[in-house]
Amino acid sequence: MASKRKMSAVTPQFGNNRSHSLKATRRQFKPNYQSKRLWVPELDRFVRVTVTAGELRTIDKIGLGAFLKKRGMQFKDLV
Numbered sequence: 001m002a003s004k005r006k007m008s009a010v011t012p013q014f015g016n017n018r019s020h021s022l023k024a025t026r027r028q029f030k031p032n033y034q035s036k037r038l039w040v041p042e043l044d045r046f047v048r049v050t051v052t053a054g055e056l057r058t059i060d061k062i063g064l065g066a067f068l069k070k071r072g073m074q075f076k077d078l079v
Helices: 053-062 064-071
Strands: 004-006 013-018 024-029 033-040 045-052
Touching: 033 053, 045 053, 053 064
Parallel strands: 004 045
Antiparallel strands: 013 024, 033 045
């Protein structure tokens, strides 16, 4: 089975929880990572990658090749 490649550059964001009295406590907003098998016609195989849900929508819209080019990656980075 192919290994999981993390294509995402998304990191957690930080903010505050606010109670009714407006007391602030620190919290972390974690990315919505999804593990998916994507078909890569250039490699003629599936690759398993970890991407965020927003990036998955972008890949569906512009295609995997354009997405990788935008990130400065190549298909060989997925293998």
